[in-house]
Amino acid sequence: xxxxxxxxxxxxxxxxxxxxxxxxxxxxxxxxxxxxxxxxxxxxxxxxxxxxxxxxxxxxxxxxxxxxxxxxxxxxxxxxxxxxxxxxxxxxxxxxxxxxxxxxxxxxxxxxxxxxxxxxxxxxxxxxxxxxxxxxxxxxxxxxxxxxxxxxxxxxxxxxxxxxxxxxxxxxxxxxxxxxxxxxxxxxxxxxxxxxxxxxxxxxxxxxxxxxxxxxxxxxxxxxxxxxxxxxxxxxxxxxxxxxxxxxxxxxxxxxxxxxxxxxxxxxxxxxxxxxxxxxxxxxxxxxxxxxxxxxxxxxxxxxxxxxxxxxxxxxxxxxxxxxxxxxxxxxxxx
Amino acid sequence: xxxxxxxxxxxxxxxxxxxxxxxxxxxxxxxxxxxxxxxxxxxxxxxxxxxxxxxxxxxxxxxxxxxxxxxxxxxxxxxxxxxxxxxxxxxxxxxxxxxxxxxxxxxxxxxxxxxxxxxxxxxxxxxxxxxxxxxxxxxxxxxxxxxxxxxxxxxxxxxxxxxxxxxxxxxxxxxxxxxxxxxxxxxxxxxxxxxxxxxxxxxxxxxxxxxxxxxxxxxxxxxxxxxxxxxxxxxxxxxxxxxxxxxxxxxxxxxxxxxxxxxxxxxxxxxxxxxxxxxxxxxxxxxxxxxxxxxxxxxxxxxxxxxxxxxxxxxxxxxxxxxxxxxxxxxxxxx
DNA sequence: GCGCTTCTTGAAAACGTTTCAACGACGGCG
DNA sequence: CGCCGTCGTTGAAACGTTTTCAAGAAGCGC
Numbered sequence: 001x002x003x004x005x006x007x008x009x010x011x012x013x014x015x016x017x018x019x020x021x022x023x024x025x026x027x028x029x030x031x032x033x034x035x036x037x038x039x040x041x042x043x044x045x046x047x048x049x050x051x052x053x054x055x056x057x058x059x060x061x062x063x064x065x066x067x068x069x070x071x072x073x074x075x076x077x078x079x080x081x082x083x084x085x086x087x088x089x090x091x092x093x094x095x096x097x098x099x100x101x102x103x104x105x106x107x108x109x110x111x112x113x114x115x116x117x118x119x120x121x122x123x124x125x126x127x128x129x130x131x132x133x134x135x136x137x138x139x140x141x142x143x144x145x146x147x148x149x150x151x152x153x154x155x156x157x158x159x160x161x162x163x164x165x166x167x168x169x170x171x172x173x174x175x176x177x178x179x180x181x182x183x184x185x186x187x188x189x190x191x192x193x194x195x196x197x198x199x200x201x202x203x204x205x206x207x208x209x210x211x212x213x214x215x216x217x218x219x220x221x222x223x224x225x226x227x228x229x230x231x232x233x234x235x236x237x238x239x240x241x242x243x244x245x246x247x248x249x250x251x252x253x254x255x256x257x258x259x260x261x262x263x264x265x266x267x268x269x270x271x272x273x274x275x276x277x278x279x280x281x282x283x284x285x286x287x288x289x290x291x292x293x294x295x296x297x298x299x300x301x302x303x304x305x306x307x308x309x310x311x312x313x314x315x316x317x318x319x320x321x322x323x324x325x326x327x328x329x330x331x332x333x334x335x
Numbered sequence: 336x337x338x339x340x341x342x343x344x345x346x347x348x349x350x351x352x353x354x355x356x357x358x359x360x361x362x363x364x365x366x367x368x369x370x371x372x373x374x375x376x377x378x379x380x381x382x383x384x385x386x387x388x389x390x391x392x393x394x395x396x397x398x399x400x401x402x403x404x405x406x407x408x409x410x411x412x413x414x415x416x417x418x419x420x421x422x423x424x425x426x427x428x429x430x431x432x433x434x435x436x437x438x439x440x441x442x443x444x445x446x447x448x449x450x451x452x453x454x455x456x457x458x459x460x461x462x463x464x465x466x467x468x469x470x471x472x473x474x475x476x477x478x479x480x481x482x483x484x485x486x487x488x489x490x491x492x493x494x495x496x497x498x499x500x501x502x503x504x505x506x507x508x509x510x511x512x513x514x515x516x517x518x519x520x521x522x523x524x525x526x527x528x529x530x531x532x533x534x535x536x537x538x539x540x541x542x543x544x545x546x547x548x549x550x551x552x553x554x555x556x557x558x559x560x561x562x563x564x565x566x567x568x569x570x571x572x573x574x575x576x577x578x579x580x581x582x583x584x585x586x587x588x589x590x591x592x593x594x595x596x597x598x599x600x601x602x603x604x605x606x607x608x609x610x611x612x613x614x615x616x617x618x619x620x621x622x623x624x625x626x627x628x629x630x631x632x633x634x635x636x637x638x639x640x641x642x643x644x645x646x647x648x649x650x651x652x653x654x655x656x657x658x659x660x661x662x663x664x665x666x667x668x669x670x
Numbered sequence: 671g672c673g674c675t676t677c678t679t680g681a682a683a684a685c686g687t688t689t690c691a692a693c694g695a696c697g698g699c700g
Numbered sequence: 701c702g703c704c705g706t707c708g709t710t711g712a713a714a715c716g717t718t719t720t721c722a723a724g725a726a727g728c729g730c
Contacts, residue, residue, distance in 0.1 A: 096415075117386060287621055
């Protein structure tokens with residue numbers, strides 16, 4: 001019930017509170033023998049440092065905020081796992097916020113982060129509310145954009161080239177002989193979806209096709225399997241099936257696959273299908289899913305390393321906009 | 336950079352700091368007109384309450400700790416989403432810890448929670464380290480067990496009857512005519528796996544079979560798709576295939592499915608297959624997967640409600656051990 | 671043994687809130 | 701007209717750390 005304070009540890013070890021604090025934070029500053037005595041007292045009393053008091057006085061906490069668009073998407077959980085790895089290696093705790101793609105929830109998450117005075121924030125923005133992010137930075141909280149290239153050089157970001165990814169996907173579909181392609185994405189506010197579309201159109205133009213003719217765009221309200229299946233039903237009810245479908249993420253693609261197969265459409269014989277992210281389940285699905293692979297876990301790791309570098313060396317830190325390249329993974333769904 | 340304190344808000348609004356605090360925490364206590372003035376000052380200055388200072392003084396924070404076994408498992412992300420829902424409704428932030436099933440990581444997570452002086456902890460224990468949990472409770476931090484029935488009445492827990500689930504799965508397999516059944520699980524330290532095995536054995540006994548004869552147990556080191564596929568390879572290399580496979584979770588089952596199909600084993604004609612959790616991907620997989628459904632999201636919600644009730648009404652709170660019943664979902668893999 | 675340097679240690683002042691006892695103003699009531 | 705609740709507000713004292721600075725101890729060459 002009653003928690004042990006640094007003072008009680010001090011009396012027990014026969015030193016002053018200041019010394020205990022030094023043992024905790026600057027162990028080198030204190031003589032071997034006293035340190036041992038203090039550490040023993042800490043163990044005996046079961047003392048646990050009071051994070052709030054500590055960060056109040058020190059002016060900064062050892063927590064990071066992570067705001068993602070969809071915690072149900074394995075892509076983001078992989079990223080989160082990467083973040084968590086680095087954070088816990090370096091003694092940071094991660095506060096998780098799920099925006100569900102909603103502007104308001106994202107804003108609320110950022111408020112919570114600000115209140116907690118997190119050391120830094122990792123965020124995959126769910127909209128274009130970059131002003132809120134600027135406000136955070138004015139408060140002295142570093143921000144790294146994840147899976148979203150920074151627009152200015154005053155900011156770190158770690159992303160994967162979505163335009164290239166879109167091109168990769170569509171070029172591949174074209175190479176399998178597809179003429180008419182459907183592109184299934186989420187809300188237009190999601191930047192990833194928009195960029196992948198741009199890439200898709202570029203690939204078509206480069207192949208001498210007219211994107212307006214060859215590409216049918218279907219925007220769903222969410223990017224999960226349910227929406228994917230609905231998109232399939234929509235395609236089928238429209239009668240004229242495309243030769244190939246490119247889904248903006250694997251959840252959509254898996255739903256699409258299921259929807260198509262249920263309606264008796266063969267994949268890839270009747271329609272070929274490609275997703276995006278190469279989540280674990282893409283290969284586990286029986287008509288295994290071609291996809292665009294991103295270095296997901298790495299994204300989280302690198303973003304966190306960048307963030308912590310910015311926090312620890314505010315002077316020498318150079319902002320970086322890191323852009324990974326995506327990779328085409330061909331499986332049965334496009335063969 | 337410089338953050339605005341309550342004092343500056345006070346001077347600007349022409350009141351004392353105490354009044355500003357009242358506006359923040361007990362709005363009813365302060366007169367309409369002053370409240371408006373203070374709120375305006377807050378907006379003008381962009382004041383954000385300092386969570387650390389607040390919880391230092393108040394003695395409790397508005398954060399919850401959540402420790403899960405595998406953030407990569409959709410089961411846990413669903414639970415986490417439920418937790419997040421309730422937490423953010425009530426103004427709490429969630430600190431996420433992933434134990435990866437490792438005892439040490441779990442311990443470290445709990446330490447972080449203790450340092451942050453979280454209001455309460457939600458945990459799916461990765462082992463039998465319930466002593467650590469007792470230590471937390473001695474510190475005045477409430478703990479609710481998730482997906483793990485409490486052993487004593489002095490503790491809240493929310494779980495789903497895993498023994499019943501195991502029985503459900505195996506009874507169903509028997510009803511499809513299976514004689515020899517393989518049970519694929521993770522490490523023996525994971526309680527869920529052990530309970531599901533007990534249920535499986537009970538179902539066999541109830542049907543007049545000898546569990547020792549009819550049930551082959553395969554314990555993998557992890558509970559993901561990769562391990563599932565390895566288990567399939569193991570089964571196949573052993574030559575004599577069982578009639579049915581029961582996997583302790585859907586990730587294992589999906590991996591198993593893929594492994595079997597790759598080797599030319601037909602599901603369900605040659606081997607029928609059932610998983611556990613009924614994650615979203617179970618139905619999206621093409622040989623759709625029979626599974627045992629748990630009210631996952633609900634689990635998270637209820638656990639969090641219980642936890643917050645315990646925090647807010649420490650006097651009147653009655654510990655509850657809630658046990659949901661699982662549900663059999665039959666799909667193609669057992670037809 | 672004295673003065674010097676080098677290490678350690680201790681005392682006290684923050685950090686930004688919340689809380690609580692006390693105070694002033696305002697009416698209503700006797 | 702004075703007394704007494706009530707309601708709003710104030711000011712100061714915590715909460716448990718970290719940090720700064722000065723003083724004390726210990727070691728060393730002269």
